[in-house]
Amino acid sequence: xxxxxxxxxxxxxxxxxxxxxxxxxxxxxxxxxxxxxxxxxxxxxxxxxxxxxxxxxxxxxxxxxxxxxxxxxxxxxxxxxxxxxxxxxxxxxxxxxxxxxxxxxxxxxxxxxxxxxxxxxxxxxxxxxxxxxxxxxxxxxxxxxxxxxxxxxxxxxxxxxxxxxxxxxxxxxxxxxxxxxxxxxxxx
Numbered sequence: 542x543x544x545x546x547x548x549x550x551x552x553x554x555x556x557x558x559x560x561x562x563x564x565x566x567x568x569x570x571x572x573x574x575x576x577x578x579x580x581x582x583x584x585x586x587x588x589x590x591x592x593x594x595x596x597x598x599x600x601x602x603x604x605x606x607x608x609x610x611x612x613x614x615x616x617x618x619x620x621x622x623x624x625x626x627x628x629x630x631x632x633x634x635x636x637x638x639x640x641x642x643x644x645x646x647x648x649x650x651x652x653x654x655x656x657x658x659x660x661x662x663x664x665x666x667x668x669x670x671x672x673x674x675x676x677x678x679x680x681x682x683x684x685x686x687x688x689x690x691x692x693x694x695x696x697x698x699x700x701x702x703x704x705x706x707x708x709x710x711x712x713x714x715x716x717x718x719x720x721x722x723x724x725x726x727x728x729x
Contacts (some may be wrong), residue, residue: 546711547580548574566592575622577705580712582655591704598701602694603687606636608662610700614638615666618646620706623722630723647724653674661686662695667698 550559558668562585563574569592574582583587602609610633617625630643642659645652655663661682668675675683683692716722 545713545715547583547714549575549579550582555582555673556585558581562583562589562625565589569596571648576628576714577708577712580708581713591701594697594701595705598694598698601728602698603699604662607633607638608658608708609694609698610636611638611642611662612666612695613702614646615663616670616699616702616706618649619670620703620710621724621726622706622709623724624709624716625702625706627720649727658686660668665695666699670703671697679708 552560553564558583563582565590566578567573574588579586598609604612610629613629613693614626614633616622617629619621621684624697626647630647633643634640642652652659652663661679664679665675665683668679681690683695689693
């Protein structure tokens with residue numbers, strides 16, 4: 542892959558608006574701007590608004606971490622996004638997702654032996670990405686399991702991490718130093 546297009550902006554090269562946004566980001570997240578946010582810092586308000594949505598979806602969603610991170614991993618696979626995969630596969634497993642499920646998603650296969658709620662999230666996210674909608678049966682299953690708020694949160698997490706994957710892909714954001722890609726590109 543070509544060189545990173547939008548690396549971290551050195552402090553002495555930031556505008557006042559970028560410095561203020563970077564400070565707000567670091568205070569809220571506990572670490573400096575990095576990854577997709579380093580690219581988004583070129584538009585400080587976009588970065589801060591994206592951070593706000595990400596904070597809700599990561600830390601306050603009605604979906605438990607295992608399912609939320611499963612949806613994020615599916616999105617990363619759909620977009621071939623190794624940075625996103627690297628960050629969220631480990632969070633998915635920490636949240637209780639079995640490694641075999643993540644391995645299948647990385648390979649582009651439907652995982653075997655998923656729980657009912659994992660199957661629902663898998664089907665919902667996969668249909669949403671591939672078909673740009675979900676069928677009535679999938680919607681009804683998600684509604685029964687997660688309620689309307691959960692369906693909105695599940696839809697939003699897929700959409701938000703699609704935005705993040707797009708930013709990472711456009712910026713050609715490199716993996717953190719020492720990290721190995723966890724996704725192989727699909728043949729074209």
